[in-house]
Structure formats: structure tokens, C-alpha cells
Amino acid sequence: SQQGEEDPQALSIQEGENATMNCSYKTSINNLQWYRQNSGRGLVHLILIRSNEREKHSGRLRVTLDTSKKSSSLLITASRAADTASYFCATAPRSGGYQKVTFGTGTKLQVIP
């Protein structure tokens, strides 16, 4: 399996519900980031969590990081139709430099109005 796998692959929820997606990775990392991609467009940076952090919040987003399990989760609270997009985690290895980012397989989120 590749560095950065996410589950579920697809998630469909009603507007107002919470959405949780998970990311697992293999190597030691400096940080983990989450990006959003609307269909066929560029990626938008959501949040970055460093390897010495366990939890981070930004608006309706909550990210956790468990380096012992090499996993992270992204929680979107009170979802909106505009949150419909694909969500990718991205890791930068501790060795190899921060520029060598690897993206996870992605979770496709659909929020139904």
C-alpha cells in the first residue's frame, strides 16, 4: 500500500452532520497537512499539524495526529453542501525534506442539502 491511505474512499452525509475521514501513513513525518479539491480544480490547503502536536482546530475543522499509530483524522463539523469535495492528507517525510510531499488516496465527501 502507498504512503498516505485514507478511509473511507467515499462518504455521503446530510447537511448539518459531521464528517470524519482518516489517513494512515508509513514513514516518520515532520508534519501532516489536509487539502481539499473541488472537482477537477486545484487543491486548497486546509490545515497543517506538526509531528509534536496532537490536535488542532481551525473553524469547523478538527485534526488529530497519532504518530505512534501513524494516523490522522479530519473532522468537519456541521457540514454544508459547499463542503462537497475530495479531501487529501499529505505528508512530508522527516528525511528527504519538507518539499517531498506525498498525498494520500483521498476521501470523496458528498454533503446532501
Add this chain to the structure above:
Amino acid sequence: DTEVTQTPKHLVMGMTNKKSLKCEQHMGHRAMYWYKQKAKKPPELMFVYSYEKLSINESVPSRFSPECPNSSLLNLHLHALQPEDSALYLCASSQDRRAPARQETQYFGPGTRLLVL
């Protein structure tokens, strides 16, 4: 200005054509990236330029040739491509490592959708 622009938005080319993709940013970023993204797949890193010098080449075939003429511009020259090279090509930029926090954040352009016939 936090925008990365890419031209063209769409490109159709034959296997014998030569074309170029262009990317521009005016955020003062000194690292610029090319990614390739196939449908329903994550972006895959192709090249990284740091201070206008090629720092990472992820074993990309020579039919893809990157160029960084200055700190704001990044080109990807295409020649003798194959149909399997059809994909969305994304450009991104980030600050250099000596900048304060958030230097790892990458800012992406909207991409060029390439179709090779």
C-alpha cells in the same frame, strides 16, 4: 496576492507535438512544484525547483522537461507524449525553509487539463 496561475486551462496535443505549460506566482515563494494527477487519483509529485534550481526529479520521463526562468515562473515543456500522459497537471509554490512558520504550505494553481491523442 495568494494566487498561482496556470495556462492554458485545457490543452489537446498529438503525440508528435511540442507544447509548454506555464505557471506563475507573485507571492515571493522560492519553491515551485509540478504534479500530475490522473482521474480519481491523488496528485503525484514530478519536479521541485528551489531557488530556481531543480532539487527534486521523481524519475519523470525525459519527454517532460521543466524549466524555471525566474523566481516567479515555472514551465513544463512537453514533447512526444503518450496517451497515458493525459492528466491534470498542477503547479504549486511554497515559501523557502528559512521563512517563519507555514513554509510547508503549498499553494496550488487550478491546473492544466491535458489530453494527448
